[in-house]
Structures are given as structure tokens and as C-alpha cells.
Amino acid sequence: xGPPAGIIAAMALASAAPxxxxxxxxxxxxxxxxSLPRRGxxxxxxxxxxxEALDLNGGEALVWLSESLGFGSRFPxxxxxxxxxxxxxxxxACRRGDLEIDDAEALMRILCGMADRLYPMVRSLxxxxxxxxxTAQRWSLFEGRLTELLNExxxxxxxxxxxxxxxxxxxxxxxYLVQSLALVAGPGGYERLRASLLDAAS
Numbered sequence: 001x002g003p004p005a006g007i008i009a010a011m012a013l014a015s016a017a018p019x020x021x022x023x024x025x026x027x028x029x030x031x032x033x034x035s036l037p038r039r040g041x042x043x044x045x046x047x048x049x050x051x052e053a054l055d056l057n058g059g060e061a062l063v064w065l066s067e068s069l070g071f072g073s074r075f076p077x078x079x080x081x082x083x084x085x086x087x088x089x090x091x092x093a094c095r096r097g098d099l100e101i102d103d104a105e106a107l108m109r110i111l112c113g114m115a116d117r118l119y120p121m122v123r124s125l126x127x128x129x130x131x132x133x134x135t136a137q138r139w140s141l142f143e144g145r146l147t148e149l150l151n152e153x154x155x156x157x158x159x160x161x162x163x164x165x166x167x168x169x170x171x172x173x174x175x176y177l178v179q180s181l182a183l184v185a186g187p188g189g190y191e192r193l194r195a196s197l198l199d200a201a202s
Contacts, residue, residue, distance in 0.1 A: 034101075034198055035098045035099065035101060035104070036098075036099060036104050036197050036198065036200075037197075037198070037200055038089060039200035040197035040198060040200040041087050041088050041089070041099060041104075041197075042088050042089065042090055042160070042200075043177075043180070043196075043197060043200055044088075044104070044107060044108065044111065044197055045085045045087075045088035045090070045091070046088075046090075046164075046177055047111055047177055047180055047181060047184075048062070048085065048107070048110075048111055048114075049146065049149050049150070049153070050142075050146060050174075050177050050178060050181060051111065051114045051115065051118060051181065052145075052149060053142055053145035053146040053149055054118050054121050054122070054142060054145075055114075055118060055121075056145075058114075059078050060078075061114065061117075062078075062081055062110060062114065063075065063077060063078055063081065065110055065113045065114060065117075066081065066106070066110050068113075069106075069109055069110060069113060071106045071109075071110065074102070074103065074106055075106065075110075081107075083095065084099060084103045084107060085107070087099040089158075090154050090155060090158055090160055090161055091153060091154060091155065092153060092154060092155050094155075105194075108190060108193050108194055108197070109190055111184065111193065112184050112185070112189040112190045112193060115181045115182075115184050115185040115189065116185050116186065116189070118181075119182070119185045119186075122178060122181045122182045122185070123182065124138060125138055125139060125142060125178050126178060126179065126182060142178075143167075143174060146174065147165060150164055150165055151165070180193075180196070183196075
């Protein structure tokens with residue numbers, strides 16, 4: 001898969017790697033058997049959407065990474081990935097019921113793998129050492145792509161979607177999602193992601 005073009009490509013050239021953070025102890029069996037709460041499902045899908053906004057070939061990359069991680073039989077194509085992600089109640093077409101625990105675990109591991117792969121881009125958005133004009137260009141491109149995806153896939157009548165789309169009111173939430181991607185990259189990323197999604201207010 002070739003690199004993305006334009007400013008996003010320039011972001012990928014940043015000489016950075018995911019931070020090395022010692023992983024916390026493995027969660028107990030009881031925690032592994034917990035379903036993600038509604039807010040956790042929303043955040044998981046929105047973080048995946050942010051990765052798609054960073055990578056122009058994000059949809060294909062998610063399927064490729066799914067196969068690489070051994071989830072090819074579970075998510076053989078983009079349609080099957082889409083069906084699982086539609087458990088997010090913010091979606092235009094939302095599926096009722098809880099997301100199966102194994103499906104949620106697979107999506108989280110795919111997300112962490114993509115966050116590792118795109119960490120230089122994520123870091124460049126959050127860097128305070130870059131020229132302000134360049135950082136603003138990067139954010140503008142990212143937010144433009146994210147807005148397109150939100151308009152295409154999310155229910156515009158939901159207040160949470162309206163807030164995310166608002167250039168001013170949603171800025172903090174969009175930055176929080178990018179910061180979350182940085183935190184789940186690197187060793188221990190899956191454990192950090194799962195803990196944060198399980199603790200999301202329902």
C-alpha cells in the first residue's frame with residue numbers, strides 16, 4: 001500500500017516512533033468478559049474514524065491489518081468491519097444489541113495496530129515544536145477529512161455528532177481523540193485502550 005499524498009504524506013515523514021510504556025498487568029478474567037458500554041463503543045468507532053481521516057487508504061488498511069493480525073475470518077472485507085462498527089449509536093445505520101466481546105477485542109487490536117503505523121502522523125499533529133502555520137495546515141486537512149467521514153456515516157440529528165462537526169465547540173473533542181490515538185500506540189496500548197473504553201461513562 002502506497003503512502004498517502006500531500007500534507008498527510010509530509011506528516012508521515014516525521015522521525016518518530018510510538019512511545020515505549022510499560023504495559024500494566026493483564027486484566028483478570030472478569031474484566032475480559034465485560035462488554036463495552038455505549039460510550040466506549042462510540043469512542044472506539046470515532047477513534048477508528050480518525051485513523052481513516054489520517055490515512056487516505058484507511059478503509060483498505062483496516063482490512064489488511066485485520067488479516068495480518070489473524071482476524072481475516074472474522075472481518076473478511078470492509079462490509080463485515082462496517083457491520084461491527086455500526087454498534088456505535090451515533091451511526092446513521094445503528095445495529096441494536098451489544099457488540100460481541102471477541103469482535104470488540106479484535107477491533108481494539110486493529111485500532112492499536114493502526115495507531116502504531118500512523119504514530120508519526122499523530123505525533124506531528126500534537127507536536128509543539130513545529131511551525132504554527134504547518135501545524136494549522138495539518139489540522140485543517142485532518143479535520144476536513146474527518147468532517148467528510150462524519151457527514152457521510154453519522155446521524156446528523158444526534159447532538160454529539162453536531163458538536164463534533166462544530167468548528168469551535170468540537171475542537172476539544174477532536175483533539176482529545178487524536179491524543180487518545182497517541183496513548184494507545186506502542187507497548188501496552190491495547191491494555192490502555194481497553195481500560196479507557198470500559199471506564200467510559202455510559
